[in-house]
Amino acid sequence: MLDSSAPISAPRPDEPGYLLSAVLITPIVVLFGAYLVVGGPPDHLAASSGTIILGLYLMTWGFMFLVSYYFSHRSIFLRGLIWICEHSSWPAGRRMAFFYFALGAFGGGIVVLKGLGLV
Numbered sequence: 001m002l003d004s005s006a007p008i009s010a011p012r013p014d015e016p017g018y019l020l021s022a023v024l025i026t027p028i029v030v031l032f033g034a035y036l037v038v039g040g041p042p043d044h045l046a047a048s049s050g051t052i053i054l055g056l057y058l059m060t061w062g063f064m065f066l067v068s069y070y071f072s073h074r075s076i077f078l079r080g081l082i083w084i085c086e087h088s089s090w091p092a093g094r095r096m097a098f099f100y101f102a103l104g105a106f107g108g109g110i111v112v113l114k115g116l117g118l119v
Helices: 019-039 050-073 076-087 096-116
Strands: none
Touching: 019 050, 019 076, 050 076, 050 096, 076 096
């Protein structure tokens, strides 16, 4: 039962979080660069290191959306991801971060398994 006398917590103030944004963007840039260097196989998603890197890249994006749901007040990059969920999704809302997380994590996981030759 809700206690009506309990104080309502104030929204957290937004922090700039430029350093945190740079730290979060770094793995995305590194994985993308590694994929460009290694290159994808000519066969669509054949077992190769390029396919594994592509899957890790997709999984990283998924986890960034999950982190943005909980910590969007800490970084401008995470606020940008939540903005995508709230303004560029249908249905619009913060909970779309969970959808994008599932899409990236499970879709990327399948690509990693394909790259390992397990699927």
